[in-house]
Amino acid sequence: MSPLDHRRFLKMNGLGNEIVVLDLRGTAIRVRPGEARAIAADPASRFDQMMVLHDPATPGTDAFVRIYNTDGTEAGACGNGTRCVAWAMLEDPAMARPAPEGRLTLETRAGLVAVARVSDVDFTVDMGAPRLRWDEIPLREPFPDTRRIELQVGPIDDPVLHSPGAVGMGNPHAVFFVARDPATYDLARIGPLLEAHPIFPDRANISLAQVLDRHHIRLRVWERGAGLTRACGTAACAALVAAARLRMTGREAVVTLPGGDLAIAWGEDDHVRMTGPTELEHEGTFAPALLAGAA
Ligand SMILES: N[C@H](CCC[C@H](N)C(=O)O)C(=O)O
Incomplete structure (x- = not known):
């Protein structure tokens, strides 16, 4: 049995970037890499990134978001998925909480991102400042100038x-x-x-x-x-x-x-700001057979 059995998810996309949004706030459940791979492999929940909402870690933020790639690894940032999360946290009947003026602050492993709604489906995400030093990107060896690296x-x-x-x-x-x-x-x-x-x-x-x-x-x-x-x-x-x-x-x-x-x-x-659309495709629940044996 997986704690994700029968959990509800949203299948969305941001400009065709395939996104699953899963709300695990109020639980201590962590998605395991094998579970992420199994979810990505199923046509009903196929994703490029799965955005998993957890309870906020930092005061003043609305959620901590873990971002999974198709191969089960985690990423620190996902622009298109962040817009989808914002839409879900404002519009989905099961996920939405009151948010003044359609603004949200989300936390990921890489830091805080602020999202503002610009229309029904369009959002602007403040992705923060770009990291341009070789060791913060990161690169393996020192490059004094990261505008063009030797590769x-x-x-x-x-x-x-x-x-x-x-x-x-x-x-x-x-x-x-x-x-x-x-x-x-x-x-x-x-x-x-x-x-x-x-x-x-x-x-x-x-x-x-x-x-x-x-x-x-x-x-x-x-x-x-x-x-x-x-x-x-x-x-x-x-x-x-x-x-x-x-x-x-x-x-x-x-x-x-x-x-x-x-x-x-x-x-x-x-700060770099990105504006673009979101689209809800369908919702679903994870069938136990999907996650059986996934770790
Ligand atoms: N599609 C995402 C990025 C995912 C990045 C992920 N592939 C990684 O860094 O491992 C976006 O809209 O920004």
Whole structure:
């Protein structure tokens, strides 16, 4: 038996980034990695990230959120999932609590994020300040300048990809700037190699970014622990930060992912804010057979 048997969940998405929201507030239950993998493998609860609500740990916050990838590992941040959590905590009959003016403060392993509602389904998440020092991203070895780190794929004299920007957004990101449409690269093949490259001690989310103009980036992402996804909010933030640091864009841009557009702004206060939609697909409960034997 699993303590998750018959527990209710919401299947949502943020720009096609598949999200399950599970409320474990008021319990001491912790999702185990094998349970997360089993839930992700079931078509009814398939996710790129599962956002699990726990009781707040820090006074003044509304919930502590654990974020699970498809492979059962945990992440410190998930932009698209955070918007889905905010929607659930304001609108779902079983999860909602009164929240003045549609504002919430959520805590993850990486720190606090503030969410504000901008319409019925759209939310702005303050993802905090980007972490740009090599040891906070983290990278394996000292790089005084993380705007372009030494890393390449393909022949030494004619690399397919090279010199990504490295950015921490509560999770590690490498952003390769490319001249062609990111869809023309074989990211499903290159992604897993780079995700696990020794230069990233905690592995990394790998993005290909094409700067279309100073306010528009096209992006495709291979996510750590989850693979190719239709959208990744933290990667969109990392791409804007990496591009702005190289003066390829200004500090605000629309980032177009396979699932649609996110608006990203890197404020003068150093905080990165991401605005985008949420969608509820269906709700369900975990069948005991699904979790039997999962650990
Ligand atoms: N899809 C998420 C990011 C998940 C990151 C996760 N793959 C990791 O860092 O391990 C987002 O919207 O930001």
